[in-house]
Amino acid sequence: EAGVAQSPRYKIIEKRQSVAFWCNPISGHATLYWYQQILGQGPKLLIQFQNNGVVDDSQLPKDRFSAERLKGVDSTLKIQPAKLEDSAVYLCASSSIGNYGYTFGSGTRLTVV
Amino acid sequence: DQQVKQNSPSLSVQEGRISILNCDYTNSMFDYFLWYKKYPAEGPTFLISISSIKDKNEDGRFTVFLNKSAKHLSLHIVPSQPGDSAVYFCAASVQRGNEKLTFGTGTRLTIIP
Structure with missing residues (x-):
């Protein structure tokens, strides 16, 4: 099966600019996650979708971050405006419902300069 | 507040020997634990998991041990192979049906040929 597709692979922007990331999950996976991994740390959950509804966005900085999953398939994560501390790897993951090994x-x- | 801790940032092991990676947690509500393996420029891949009702789970060369009273789990790799060189993340979940994972900071394992 095809894996989880993300684009772009790399992005460099200046602080206060905006940026968007795209994710296409594995076909049939109802649950989609966005994680942020800052250098030297483990991934941290930003938002979890089940189909096109939000399950958990408690750690999403909503003043600057937004995410959507239209039609319960693809998802986009946006940062506007970006700060230096947003420099990180943004990971998308998907799973079938109740499956932890996503x-x-x-x-x-993302590098913010 | 780091609820999942991996206190060894790095570990070097001779090829063919046993690799032991350790993980401690503080949240007594965690009841499902996983290990992920990550190569550079790739996303983490699921390796093995264990439920809190068990104290051991084995899959080929990989065994995970859980000591609930000590809030400690470990991953054993026997025998270690050069392809095992990667960053290993421990992760935990609060309850079944909630797939949100809390990750540790990772341990970089290097297998010496």
């Missing part, structure tokens, strides 16, 4: 994409490495 599949991650390769991530988007």
